[in-house]
Amino acid sequence: MWLLDDEYRKKVALAEMLKGGVIMDVTNVEQAKIAEDAGAVSVMALERIPADIRRDGGVARMSDPLLIREIQESVTIPVMAKCRIGHFAEAQILESLEVDFIDESEVLTPADEKYHIDKWPFKVPFVCGCRNLGEALRRIAEGAALIRTKGEPGTGNIIEAVRHMRSVQTEIKRIRSLGNEELVDLGKTLGAPVELIRNLKEIGKLPVPNFAAGGVATPADASLMMQLGAETVFVGSGIYKSDNPAARAQAIVHATTHYMDPDEVAKASEGIGVAMKGLEIESIPEAERMQERGW
Amino acid sequence: MQIGILALQGDFELHQTTLNRLEVKSTLIRKPSQLVDCDGLIIPGGESTTLVKLLRNIELIAPIRHFATHRPIFGTCAGSILLATEIANHSMETLGLIEATIERNAYGRQIDSFIYTLQLNLNDKKYEFEGVFIRAPEIKSVGQDVKVLGVVSGQSEGENIVLAENDQILIATFHPELTQDDLVHRYFIDKVRTKSKN
Numbered sequence: 001m002w003l004l005d006d007e008y009r010k011k012v013a014l015a016e017m018l019k020g021g022v023i024m025d026v027t028n029v030e031q032a033k034i035a036e037d038a039g040a041v042s043v044m045a046l047e048r049i050p051a052d053i054r055r056d057g058g059v060a061r062m063s064d065p066l067l068i069r070e071i072q073e074s075v076t077i078p079v080m081a082k083c084r085i086g087h088f089a090e091a092q093i094l095e096s097l098e099v100d101f102i103d104e105s106e107v108l109t110p111a112d113e114k115y116h117i118d119k120w121p122f123k124v125p126f127v128c129g130c131r132n133l134g135e136a137l138r139r140i141a142e143g144a145a146l147i148r149t150k151g152e153p154g155t156g157n158i159i160e161a162v163r164h165m166r167s168v169q170t171e172i173k174r175i176r177s178l179g180n181e182e183l184v185d186l187g188k189t190l191g192a193p194v195e196l197i198r199n200l201k202e203i204g205k206l207p208v209p210n211f212a213a214g215g216v217a218t219p220a221d222a223s224l225m226m227q228l229g230a231e232t233v234f235v236g237s238g239i240y241k242s243d244n245p246a247a248r249a250q251a252i253v254h255a256t257t258h259y260m261d262p263d264e265v266a267k268a269s270e271g272i273g274v275a276m277k278g279l280e281i282e283s284i285p286e287a288e289r290m291q292e293r294g295w
Numbered sequence: 296m297q298i299g300i301l302a303l304q305g306d307f308e309l310h311q312t313t314l315n316r317l318e319v320k321s322t323l324i325r326k327p328s329q330l331v332d333c334d335g336l337i338i339p340g341g342e343s344t345t346l347v348k349l350l351r352n353i354e355l356i357a358p359i360r361h362f363a364t365h366r367p368i369f370g371t372c373a374g375s376i377l378l379a380t381e382i383a384n385h386s387m388e389t390l391g392l393i394e395a396t397i398e399r400n401a402y403g404r405q406i407d408s409f410i411y412t413l414q415l416n417l418n419d420k421k422y423e424f425e426g427v428f429i430r431a432p433e434i435k436s437v438g439q440d441v442k443v444l445g446v447v448s449g450q451s452e453g454e455n456i457v458l459a460e461n462d463q464i465l466i467a468t469f470h471p472e473l474t475q476d477d478l479v480h481r482y483f484i485d486k487v488r489t490k491s492k493n
Contacts, residue, residue, distance in 0.1 A: 010408045013429045013473050016306040017340050017373070039348040041304060041341070076385060077342050078405065078430065100405040100430070123406050257303050257349055258325060 003199065003207050011125030011145035014078065014100065015209040018042055018146075018232050022222070022253045023211070025049050025236030028067070029074040031245075038249035041232065042078040042100070045071040050107045050154030050290070051237035051276070060108040062090040068097050080127070085294050086112025095124045101146070103127045106293035107153045116294065119143030129213065131164045131291055133171035137192030137200075140208060147206060149230070150291040151214015154237045156278030158215045158224065160291060165212060165228045175201050214291070217242070217275045219255030219268040226259035241276030248272050296487060299324040299333035303349040305341020305373060309472040313480050327358040335367045335487035338374030340429070340470050343399065346373055347387055356390065363392045367463050367490050369483040375466035376432050383435055393464040394438025401433030401455075413469070415445040415458055417482050424478055426457060426469040434459060434468060463490070 002008065021041030026032040027049060035043045047063045048056065062083050072079045078100035083090035085104055090111075094102045104117055106129050119126040120143040128139035129150035136147045149168070151161030171190075175197060178186065183201065187194035199207055212230035216222055217238035225233055233256050235249075242248045251268040258264035286292065298314055300307045302323035314321040324330060336359070338346075350356050362368070370378040376399060380391045383398040402409070413426040426447065434456035437443065445458035445467075457468045458479070465486060471479040 006410045009427070009473070010405075010410060010429065013427060013470065014405050014408065016309060016473070017342065017429060019306060019308070019341075020302070020304040021342065021345060036344060037348075039345050039352070041345050076344050076399065095406070098404045098406050125405065253345075253349075254352065257353075261325070 007123070008143070008145065012208050014125055015127075015146035018078070018211075019209060020257065021232050022249075022256050023080065023232060023234045024239060024249060025234075026071060027240075029070050031240070032071045032075050034246050035249060036075045036077055038246060039253040040077060040249070042080055043071065043075060044080045044082065044103060044234070044236070045099075046082055046107075049237045049240055051156075051241050052154075053107060054154045054288070054290075060084075062087070062093065062108070065093060065097055068094075068099060072097070072099070082108055083117075084108040085110040086115050086117060088117045091117055091122060091126075095122055099124060101125050101127055104144075105129065106150055106290045110293050116142050127211070129291075129294065130168065132167045134190035134192050135294070136168055136206060136210075137190060137196045140196060140206070141193050144208065146209050146211065148211040148213040148234060150294075151212070151216075152281055152284070153214045153290050154279075155215050155281065155284070156217040156238050156241065156276040157281060158217070158221045160281060161212050161214045161216065161225060162228065164214075164291075165225060165230060168206075168210065169229050172200060172205060176204055216252070217278060219251045219265055219272075222252050222256045223259040223265045226256060232256070238276055242273060244273035248275075296320065296334045296484075296491060297322060297332055298484070298487065299330055299336045301336065301338045301346075301374075303341075303353070304345050305339040306470070306472060307337075307339040307341075310337050310339050310371075310480075313472050313477060317477055317480060317484065319484055326353060327355055330358055330362055333362075333366065334491045335369070335483065336362060337483075338368065338370040338377055339472070340372035340374065343373040343376040344387065346377060347389070350377075351388070356388075359390055360392065363390070363463050365490070367465065367483065367486045368392065369465045369467075371467045371470055371472060372429065372431060375434070375468050378464055378466050379434075380438075393459070393461050393466055394441055395459060395466065396435045396437075397468075398433045398435055400430050402428065402431055405430055411447060413445050413447055413457060415478070417444060417478070422478055424471070424476060425474045427473040428469050429473075431468050434466070460486075
């Protein structure tokens with residue numbers, strides 16, 4: 001099936017290389033270097049971290065190409081950048097800049113209330129967020145080569161990422177136990193192509209890597225998400241809204257590598273200063289929750 | 296026989312899947328002590344900059360160098376960078392276990408990643424192999440004790456080396472673990488088997 005298409009395999013292959021690592025938001029060259037020194041596997045170049053986007057309000061858009069270029073020139077690890085949901089012209093610009101991954105992200109203000117980008121014509125791979133399996137499979141059907149939880153970005157509160165990861169994992173477990181006759185009907189309920197559901201039943205996992213994002217603030221958060229089935233962790237506000245970003249960045253990398261080893265996660269958590277204050281999800285009006293963007 | 300797979304970061308699970316398919320026992324390596332029971336080691340693809348830092352943090356560099364004095368190591372993509380003695384376009388510490396000069400991201404960024412049919416020469420037999428190159432490095436030159444096992448027609452000048460070995464070390468700039476073909480892994484297992492007999 002189309003999952004075996006060579007163009008698609010190359011895209012998923014890069015996601016495979018990022019496994020077991022930490023992808024860090026960076027807003028300038030200095031932060032990009034801190035991230036690379038801390039052991040990040042990739043950086044996400046953007047103008048403002050989610051916590052600041054939330055604070056500032058207004059329309060959040062793709063970053064200035066100049067900023068992206070500067071960051072590309074300052075590090076050797078892959079550079080990702082975000083475009084608005086449905087904004088394929090922004091995605092075309094990011095492809096022309098030769099970013100290594102495009103994040104069609106709910107952190108920015110959506111540009112299309114009905115359609116996500118058709119990601120197949122692009123040579124650069126896409127990562128997309130999800131809250132549940134149906135959303136994950138719809139994004140894969142559109143050509144996403146990597147899936148991440150949405151969580152609730154910029155909050156430093158892990159509860160939403162946990163909810164989304166658990167939801168995906170529970171659905172996968174359920175599908176594995178279903179009979180083949182149940183799959184078409186499930187496709188209707190999930191709003192996802194039945195070929196992808198069949199494939200999922202057969203291989204027991206998503207056909208692309210599944211990462212965690214949205215609310216990671218501590219080494220323990222990273223370990224938690226990895227133990228729940230995430231294969232890599234995205235961190236942004238959690239680093240820069242803490243009082244020692246460099247130390248915290250390094251600690252989160254260490255905890256991600258050794259997520260199954262509590263002694264190492266404990267060591268990583270020691271003396272790295274105060275974590276970001278964080279937000280209760282209930283304190284954010286529903287209309288302002290980023291995870292509600294996209295469908 | 297048991298093969299260790301360095302599991303600090305990267306596509307280590309895909310190597311394990313390949314070894315499982317070959318019914319070879321494997322174990323994931325995250326600490327120096329775990330190397331003890333291994334007859335060979337695989338360093339997977341991933342981000343070489345990241346992998347070097349993680350190796351240093353967990354103090355695995357000296358133990359792997361020691362391991363290489365009596366056991367074979369196979370590095371793919373980032374793994375090949377880590378094993379080479381010299382990096383052409385970047386100053387970084389490596390394990391330096393095979394005399395080779397490697398250029399990182401030699402073909403460009405992700406948009407330049409490619410899949411290409413390679414001609415490999417293993418044990419004096421020719422094989423076709425599907426080479427998956429992801430932000431791949433390029434082996435520019437190798438030392439006298441290093442045997443070239445595969446080349447790809449370069450986009451720049453002439454042929455580029457993609458698979459090479461010395462007595463202990465095997466390096467590939469592509470990702471055999473991303474294909475269903477076990478040829479290169481089998482070649483490495485044979486190398487391990489020969490060494491553990493000695």
